Amino acid sequence: MELLQVKDITKVFPTPQGEDHVVLEDVNFSVNEGEFISLLGPSGCGKTTLLTMIGGFQEPTSGAIFLDGNEITGPSAEKGYVFQNYALFPWMTVEKNIAYGLQFKNMTQEEKNRRVDEMLQLANLKGHEEKLPIQLSGGMQQRVAVARALACKPRVLLLDEPLGAVDFQMRELMQNQLDMLVGKAGITVVMVTHDVAESVFLSDRVLVMGSSRGEILEDVTIRLPKPRDRDSEEYIGYVEHLTSLLRKAFGRTEA
Known part of the structure; x- marks a missing residue:
């Protein structure tokens, strides 16, 4: 279709x-x-x-x-968009970067937390929630950027x-x-x-x-x-x- x-x-x-x-x-x-x-x-x-x-x-x-x-x-x-340099917020943790777009969605905090956890699982980022982008490899930064773009479905x-x-x-x-x-x-x-x-x-x-x-x-x-x-x-x-x-x-x- x-x-x-x-x-x-x-x-x-x-x-x-x-x-x-x-x-x-x-x-x-x-x-x-x-x-x-x-x-x-x-x-x-x-x-x-x-x-x-x-x-x-x-x-x-x-x-x-x-x-x-x-x-x-x-x-x-x-429409989720991933830029060439990933455009992650350097002052935000992995978890907060992924959650960023969800603040504009009509969701409860519990629903937002569940969605972020789903994205962390999907992108193999569990255990890295509190890291800043500068602490991540290039591949991990890429996965954070894609997970953030996918978070809003x-x-x-x-x-x-x-x-x-x-x-x-x-x-x-x-x-x-x-x-x-x-x-x-x-x-x-x-x-x-x-x-x-x-x-x-x-x-x-x-x-x-x-x-x-x-x-x-x-x-x-x-x-x-x-x-x-x-x-x-x-x-x-x-x-x-x-x-x-x-x-x-x-x-x-x-x-």
Whole structure:
């Protein structure tokens, strides 16, 4: 069943010279409930702009985005958002970071406590409730950020290059943790990434965006069981195919 629909989305930004800069033009795709979708493309192709519009942080110049059939007009608890640097509150403990969004929900304190405990269990963070973010590893900080986004039971989880600043060795470990956490939550995910292998490891579908106004070069379904074997021929084949598509995207940039 379709959960999210992106329909005829165009986004135009004015420039200091008084000209219009068209970032996205007539972008269309849909996301089924429970799918993990990655937006893959070169820097500047508009993928993060598109994600922020799905999150309700920006409005499209034209077109509309629908969640559960309702047009998105701003941020809401229906959409959980994880930023690249996780945006944890450094003065708050793990427990208080996870509980932050629940203060805006119509819940009793007992219900909030129960929900935070569920998230701590889900993210394998029991025993770390009183730690501050600075005391956590990168993988644990990631799990806190995802748990916080999931605490309000959103319909869709939006990830903006959540592993963009992580080195290669740690990145694979954190991909494993993210895959486990999202799989246990059973939630719909849209993720922005520029990492081809990451998109293959995590996604059900990968939308490859070109540099020209958000053009979707191909919608690639990843038909591999999870957990995925990074060394399998099929996995490597998907990586090579998507890499070829990215080269095409970069080629259009250079043109």
